[in-house]
Amino acid sequence: MKVDRDRLVETASRMIDVHSFTGDEQRMAELMASFYEDMGLHVQWQQVEDNRANALGTWAGVGGGKSLMFNGHVDTSYSGREPWLRDVPGFQPKSFERDGRLYGLGISNMKGALACYVEAVRALQDAGVRLRGDVLIAAVAGEIEKTQYRDAVGGEFRGYAAGTRYLVTHGGVADMCLLGEPTEGKVVLGHFGALWLRIRVHGNFIHTAFSEGKRDQNSILRAQQVLATVQEWIPTWEDDPANAYRGAKAIVNIGAIEGGFGWRVSRTPHHTDLFLDVRVPPTKEMGVARREVLDWVRALGERFPDYGIEGEVYVTAPGAEIEDGHELVTAIDAAHEEVFGERPGRDVTRWFSDASALTRYGIPTVNYGTSTGLMDVELGENLEIDGLVKTAEIYARVAVRVCGVA
Secondary structure (H helix, E strand, O other): OOOOHHHHHHHHHHHHOOOOEOOOOHHHHHHHHHHHHHHOOEEEEEEEEOOEEEEEEEEOOOOOOOOEEEEEEOOEOOOOOOOOOOOOHHHOOOOEEEOOEEEOOOHHHHHHHHHHHHHHHHHHHHOOOOEOOOEEEEEEOOOOOOOOEOOEOOHHHOOOOHHHHHHHOOOOOOOEEEEOOOOOOOEEEEEOEEEEEEEEEEOOOOEHHHOOOOHHHOHHHHHHHHHHHHHHHHHHHHOOHHHOEOOEOOOEEEEEEEEOOOOOOOEOOOEEEEEEEEEEOOOOOHHHHHHHHHHHHHHHHHHOOOOOOEEEEEEEEOOEEOOOOOHHHHHHHHHHHHHHOOOOOEEEEOOOOOHHHHHOOOOOEEEOOOOOOOOOOOOOOEEEHHHHHHHHHHHHHHHHHHHOEO
């Protein structure tokens, strides 16, 4: 078995060159389907919604073995059109090579992994290998951590496993799954989930001319006091042993504040909203986390009885975990050692992945992939080509171990 370096780079480059920001993934699904067809895989097209699709390719085994899914999202974290990224070449949908690295939008998160999946199967086919179990490559839409909210409506805001949730309810299941998210070559045994919380603080709505002596009723200024209390609460969540997982603490982010009208600052804002991203360990049920944060919001209301404080949970994306001794983890350990000469490290992350949806559909899932590829400030997103080659070889070796050779 031999990974074709040039073919792998060409495959990854073609993927980079297709713009596939969240909500605009269909052309990337079409490209993946064309790869599957060229490889002789069975192609299943899943139309998630208009202009958004999953492409599922199955390399059928001869029977008698376990099935392995390679899963990867085709949407990119950025569009490349953001004002702060327009002049960074590595954040544009145009691939280029420099000093042994491949640059371009989405290469690390996670088109490089998708290219490795394709090359792993091609390398096995070139070597004449026949497996007992099936190998599935699932290229899915809508994984990036975002959601619809108020006026932010449409496909570009529907992330958080939108594509993979569709996948698993329309035939895209396997005995186990390898997810090639960027993990720095470590095996991620679990990751945290996310709960998004809105805290609303009410105030009066009055013309500036009549606001004298009523400044304490301004919802923005009230929210400033509430925000100070939120900052006092955050360590209690983060330091709570019940919110820790495998030695990693939980974390909370104050992600947004909204209040008032920029086009009408002649009025005091009738309410101001604070938005929190509360990370939840995979060992805590989301219902429990929801109850706990809303109980705390009620306590906020008692502390500030005149502020009309309200709480709303609008994202509940559970974490995921897998046992260290699972056979897929064992297969990755062995394959990594064969290629790199040592076992991979272990990690727990506080970012979300499609393992959340997969594990809840009974598919044990491991996150294992290349580096984050974001260290080049001037040129942008990139991955080392030799690292891609080795990763593709590891994925092929894992397929052999999991599915079995006929």
